[in-house]
Amino acid sequence: MKQDWLDAYLLSFPGVEKDYQPVWKWFRYKVRGRMFAAVCSPGPEYELYGGHDLLNLKCEPAEGELLRAAYPDILPGFYSDKRTWISCLLDGELPEEVLRDLCDRAYALTVRKLPKYIQRELREQSGK
DSSP states (O other): OTTTTHHHHHHTTTTEEEEEETTTTTEEEEEEEEEEEEEEOOGGTTTTTTOOEEEEEEEOOHHHHHHHHTTTEHHHHHHHHOOTTEEETTOOOOOHHHHHHHHHHHHHHHHHHHHHHHHHHHHHHHHH
């Protein structure tokens, strides 16, 4: 994976925890138990996704459609709900700024769905 900064960036968000899901061979990034990102490398049997390092990110359904139309390196979410998840090819040509923005959006979307008191705690942790 050429994005060496990615792990540190995802872990820099307040309240984020990382774990490894051995059955899926995914590194998952969660905030308060809710996954917003995952990194994986599917095998060749997964056709479109196979042989690529992927970053799966949570997104709004309409946004996912627009992103897939605008960037060939953004695909429907691998092994997840294809309406609310996207997969970014990490070995593709997607600019780092776009990946960072998509990570920010995935985290914010997940936090918005948490209870208000947890949102406040996370804001306090970030100093915002």
